Amino acid sequence: MSIKVLTIDDDPAMTELLILLLRTRGFEVFTANSGEEGIKKIVELHPDILILDLMMAGVDGWEVCSKVRKFSTTPILILSALDAPGMVASALDAGADDYLIKPVPSSVLIAHLHNLARRARLIKPKQESKTKPLEIY
Numbered sequence: 001m002s003i004k005v006l007t008i009d010d011d012p013a014m015t016e017l018l019i020l021l022l023r024t025r026g027f028e029v030f031t032a033n034s035g036e037e038g039i040k041k042i043v044e045l046h047p048d049i050l051i052l053d054l055m056m057a058g059v060d061g062w063e064v065c066s067k068v069r070k071f072s073t074t075p076i077l078i079l080s081a082l083d084a085p086g087m088v089a090s091a092l093d094a095g096a097d098d099y100l101i102k103p104v105p106s107s108v109l110i111a112h113l114h115n116l117a118r119r120a121r122l123i124k125p126k127q128e129s130k131t132k133p134l135e136i137y
Helices: 012-023 035-045 061-068 085-093 106-119
Strands: 004-008 028-032 048-053 074-079 096-102
Touching: 004 012, 004 035, 012 061, 012 106, 028 035, 048 061, 048 085, 048 096, 048 106, 061 074, 061 085, 074 085, 074 106, 085 096, 096 106
Parallel strands: 004 028, 004 048, 048 074, 074 096
Antiparallel strands: none
16 A cells, blocks of 8 residues: 655755655655645645645745644644754644654654554554563563
8 A cells, every 4th residue: 555645845856855765665745845735735635644844935834734733634744954842842732743854864754654654554563573572670
């Protein structure tokens, strides 16, 4: 099963990079280069996961996040250059499910997307180890 990802970032180079990276990992990728366009695409495409930049002209990522939360429970991963703890908290309070700071290693991004997909039950979790559980005293 292919996971449908919509990435919203006003930097076309960033959305192109995400297309290249995610498609090679089996994701179905769609892009929008503004908040307004992104909201329209969420409604028409019903993506499984949303990757969202915060700093955009016009409708910014916080506004997109809060508008999306009014009609959708789609997992939202913020991918932003903003790394101040207050910004992270603000984005999570606005309805984001996860937050990564640019630049992020591709393996970390993929792991976070798989985690969001597992939580949304889009993919099955890996089989648990058959070893005896660790006892904690």
